[in-house]
Amino acid sequence: MIPVCLQLLQNPAQFIQEASAECWTDFIHQAREQALLGSCYFLLQDAGLYQSIPDKVKTHLYSGYIYAQKQKVSLIKEMLKLEPFFKDAPYPCVLLKGCAYRLTELGMSRGRVFSDIDILVPQEQFPDALLRLNEAGFIEFGMSDYDRRYYLRWSHQHPPLVHYLRGVSIDLHHHIYPVSSNENILIEPLLRQSIPLAGSSFAVPTKALMFVHACVHLFYQDETHKLVKDLWDLYQLFQDAMSEGELQIVQAATDLNAQAAVYYAFDVLAWLFKIDVSAQAIAQLKPFANHSQRRSMRWLLAQLFDPTSSWHRLAHVWWMIRGHLLKMGPMTLLYHSIAKSAEQFRERRIHSAQQREQDALTKPKDAGIQ
């Protein structure tokens, strides 16, 4: 069973023709959960279908559109504030994901929302970039010692940096995938091939590399809560990347050593959005994909989509374990699982005690009917 939100993305005209009130209710709920309201607004406007949908649905799509427009303006203002701090940086500062899509003015960025600004710099220049962000007012906020160690030792980024006044969050990356992984995703080609933004200190990846990064993000990770949004991103990035040619995508996958992720993406997009990829491209990527997962990826996603499936919960657990294993390898995962559980237990006790103290302070006496 395909989620109704994905059904609309696959074939909006047919969905609108057939949707009942119950379908629209589910659609609003799912699109809000997946942060796709603004994207759906533009999809239907572009297709000339916006006026055919019920007013109640328009209310929420329009709300998503308004929010995304506000975020667009905020992002541009934020980037203008960052510019002077990176003006003389003698290394590539590459914007990733939502921020890059927006500043490259990709069609898919219209209506799309994202939670933070992602910046990638070479690992050797990581301390310098961190210092520049600190000078710009971005600092670390409350994080446990364990989590901080986890970020610095195993992940591909610094703990999130938040502007002390504006609350904007920046993820400073030195890689696009955790360094604890055995997958050996290469980062140097992404830095080297990045395209400087005109008049800016920042750069963006090529369209093919944006697509490959999104493939790695989706198929080498453990999260499922934005699955439909991730797949819709992937489909649209694929279309943008194909404008530069299929060969470029295969080459980008090879450059980053991420052929398996791109193979899974081609396979799943062919299933869900009927994309057309040449047999030659598939043949080049296929040997790198895991034999059993080549067969099971569609089935696994189908179970993740369908909450009524008896395999649904198991599929979630499997996806989570698979993602963690890819990111960490078995021994690190074992250590992390034990250490993180102990940390959470300790934190919960501290948090409960703090909450009780705070409740006692903030609960006023009955000042009403005496």
Added chain:
Amino acid sequence: MTTSFVLASAPFNFQVNTSGHTLFDQLKQLYPHSVLQTTPTNDIIDFQIDFKKNWLSLSQSYAFKLGQHHFRMTDKPQLLSVFEWGLNWAVSSYQNRYLCIHAAVLEKNGISLILPAPPGSGKSTLCALLMLTGWRLLSDEHCLVDPETGLIWPFVRPISLKNRSIAVLNQRFSANIVQCIVPDTFKGTIGYLPPTAESWQLMHQPIQPSYVIFPKYNADITATEFSGIEQSQLFMQLAVNCFNYTVLAEVGFETLGRLVKQVVGIRLEYANTDEALQLIAELD
């Protein structure tokens, strides 16, 4: 056991799933049958809310959630107040179809009042008094301005009264006029005044804005202040009372600009409630 119901409180429909009957039984005292529905609706639902106990948790706390978006945990005695706050949170956070001003809205004989005010200024008490003296309630919390038409749409819900206000209302009218008293919330004691029958009957009918009154109850003053506010000042004071003015950006600016040109702004500071009500009654 889960109780499911729909709160068809125009312009938004809420589907609610909650553990047990407690919340539903309390809401029955505040909402009419036409709004609080137990049968599945044929209309589209705007917000699907879970307000249930976590069966894995040892505590008996309920969690108010809109999908995966968590609002607040609460214990059973405060279910109602957290539910009402939760509905406010959902609308304030997730709708940008209307410019949403934190204000009460009332209407009588084609004259409409917008009462924006910070907490503690006596806005809800004045709103309740006006409703009980013949004004139709559109909302106690959300003034929903349509950017396309400039009209204000009703979002009729019970009036939430706090602490001393409950005693004021009970003394003026009848001892039990304020219902479902919830003590010991983080705002103190909360009680709810159900909207009048007329308010419910006209819950789908928008109004043209006429007056914006900034009320402030001040027991220490001797003379009531009832003075006009300049348009520029009115604009700024309304803007800071909006939930989504900055999110709406240009649309918010245009909408608020049009509203300010349509209305008369008034500052009302009073110690004598009857005098304040009389001054408002004389507006035309």
